[in-house]
Amino acid sequence: MFQVNNLTYRYPRNPENTLKGVSFDIKQGEIFGLLGPSGVGKSTTQKIMVKLLTAYQGEIYYRNKELREFDREYYQEIGVGFEVPVHFSKLTAEENINFFKKLYRNQAHTDAMMQRLGIYEDRKKKVDEFSKGMKVRLNFVRAVLNRPAVLFLDEPTIGLDPANARIIKTMIKEFRKYGGTVLLSTHLMNDVDELCDRVAFMADGQIAEIDTPKNLKIKHGEKKLEVEYAEGETTKNASFDLETLSRNENFFNLVRTRQVISMHSQETTLDDIFIKITGVEKHG
Amino acid sequence: MANFFIILFGELQRMKRYNIVTASTVVALLWIGVLYLTEIPDITFIFPLLIYIDVTSMAILMVGVTIFYEKQEGSLHTMLVTPISKQDYLLSKSTVTVLSSVITLVILYLYAMIFKEIDLNFAGLLGAVILVALFHSLVGFLLTYSSRDFTALLINMMKYMFVLMLPVLLEYIRIIDHQLVENILYIAPTKAAMILLYASTGDAELWEIIYGLSYLVIGSAVLFVLALRKFEQFAVRESGV
Numbered sequence: 001m002f003q004v005n006n007l008t009y010r011y012p013r014n015p016e017n018t019l020k021g022v023s024f025d026i027k028q029g030e031i032f033g034l035l036g037p038s039g040v041g042k043s044t045t046q047k048i049m050v051k052l053l054t055a056y057q058g059e060i061y062y063r064n065k066e067l068r069e070f071d072r073e074y075y076q077e078i079g080v081g082f083e084v085p086v087h088f089s090k091l092t093a094e095e096n097i098n099f100f101k102k103l104y105r106n107q108a109h110t111d112a113m114m115q116r117l118g119i120y121e122d123r124k125k126k127v128d129e130f131s132k133g134m135k136v137r138l139n140f141v142r143a144v145l146n147r148p149a150v151l152f153l154d155e156p157t158i159g160l161d162p163a164n165a166r167i168i169k170t171m172i173k174e175f176r177k178y179g180g181t182v183l184l185s186t187h188l189m190n191d192v193d194e195l196c197d198r199v200a201f202m203a204d205g206q207i208a209e210i211d212t213p214k215n216l217k218i219k220h221g222e223k224k225l226e227v228e229y230a231e232g233e234t235t236k237n238a239s240f241d242l243e244t245l246s247r248n249e250n251f252f253n254l255v256r257t258r259q260v261i262s263m264h265s266q267e268t269t270l271d272d273i274f275i276k277i278t279g280v281e282k283h284g
Numbered sequence: 285m286a287n288f289f290i291i292l293f294g295e296l297q298r299m300k301r302y303n304i305v306t307a308s309t310v311v312a313l314l315w316i317g318v319l320y321l322t323e324i325p326d327i328t329f330i331f332p333l334l335i336y337i338d339v340t341s342m343a344i345l346m347v348g349v350t351i352f353y354e355k356q357e358g359s360l361h362t363m364l365v366t367p368i369s370k371q372d373y374l375l376s377k378s379t380v381t382v383l384s385s386v387i388t389l390v391i392l393y394l395y396a397m398i399f400k401e402i403d404l405n406f407a408g409l410l411g412a413v414i415l416v417a418l419f420h421s422l423v424g425f426l427l428t429y430s431s432r433d434f435t436a437l438l439i440n441m442m443k444y445m446f447v448l449m450l451p452v453l454l455e456y457i458r459i460i461d462h463q464l465v466e467n468i469l470y471i472a473p474t475k476a477a478m479i480l481l482y483a484s485t486g487d488a489e490l491w492e493i494i495y496g497l498s499y500l501v502i503g504s505a506v507l508f509v510l511a512l513r514k515f516e517q518f519a520v521r522e523s524g525v
Contacts, residue, residue: 086362
């Protein structure tokens with residue numbers, strides 16, 4: 001769907017490049033996570049991909065055609081979901097949605113979406129009367145109201161309660177199920193774990209690592225099993241290598257003779273990988 | 285073009301909801317107050333002066349207000365990623381601004397017709413108002429693009445008023461009465477605007493009308509191109525960069 005080759009960008013007043021040769025591809029029907037701490041270039045990458053910034057070097061192909069060759073028609077095919085509120089606050093939710101809908105050839109059933117997201121009953125209210133969570137949900141409706149082929153989502157569940165976050169995540173998965181492609185940017189690693197088929201970690205204007213969440217966890221995790229067991233009045237821990245576990249007599253002996261309290265594989269989390277790859281801990 | 289009308293109707297809807305229409309009506313009522321307090325029965329001479337002040341300042345202000353509203357509430361972000369072309373975006377705002385100026389003109393003219401004596405070519409005045417409002421709405425875009433916030437816009441607008449609007453006004457009410465200054469003022473777009481507005485009273489030579497028309501038509505075209513170019517920079521800046 002997208003092929004990004006050696007993307008470089010420098011803001012007019014910056015002495016150095018913000019993007020320093022970013023390359024990746026996004027396949028059709030994929031949810032692709034673009035992750036990294038603030039200031040590493042992921043917003044710049046997204047802004048270039050939604051044609052807000054045009055003076056870039058390198059190439060971006062969308063459906064095998066260079067992005068520079070697309071005019072405003074490109075926006076008929078994409079949907080952009082912002083983290084910040086983006087609606088006319090003195091208009092009602094319905095008026096906002098209707099205004100934007102008219103700009104597109106393809107139009108989604110927004111009433112049904114609003115019902116699903118629990119804001120249909122409030123559609124006649126002005127947006128400035130909406131809570132933060134309601135505005136986030138309305139942002140999502142705005143992003144998909146043209147039935148886009150590609151969705152660019154920036155923190156789509158931030159500020160939502162778990163139930164509404166679940167609905168949005170389900171809708172994103174359904175979007176993928178019907179062939180939609182998503183570029184997701186978020187700091188919520190649980191969302192990344194649940195949604196993304198592949199993720200790219202950015203650091204210092206470059207792609208530091210790109211793979212599936214599962215492969216990243218295997219690569220960066222320790223292949224160990226930590227066992228917590230009772231011995232008399234105290235609890236003790238033992239660590240076993242996962243690869244030789246099936247032949248490890250000590251492990252079987254422990255399981256047979258001791259009361260096991262807990263047993264955990266030492267698979268790493270995406271949070272740990274984020275910190276390790278991006279070096280955010282060092283700087284933070 | 286279809287999108288132009290959608291944006292235009294959207295602009296009109298928002299002008300009403302954001303009380304910009306109300307504010308514009310209040311200003312028109314203030315001008316009516318000024319006319320009411322004028323003891324001269326025949327207001328033919330001062331009528332174009334009021335229209336001049338209203339159209340030039342309100343056109344700049346209205347464009348600035350709507351853009352800063354969009355910027356403040358984030359709606360500009362989402363407008364930038366729609367199929368709306370920048371030409372449609374600029375033209376819709378200019379059209380609404382022109383429309384507002386025309387409404388003010390009609391209100392004031394009706395009042396003048398009913399309660400005062402006035403003798404001018406309304407069609408000519410209407411044409412002049414449309415052109416002057418269009419030109420100044422484009423000035424409004426450029427001033428807005430170069431202003432970080434609404435306060436900065438007001439300061440820029442005050443500079444424009446003191447340097448370009450006020451001297452022309454003072455010339456027409458004969459506080460400035462010096463041939464050299466009057467000649468220098470021909471380089472100001474506000475002079476061209478005043479000439480066209482006063483042409484409706486019959487107080488303009490043909491060459492002056494041609495000068496005024498040419499200045500504002502060509503000037504509007506140049507400003508439109510500049511506003512389109514500056515829009516790119518503004519869009520990048522407002523996208524959070």
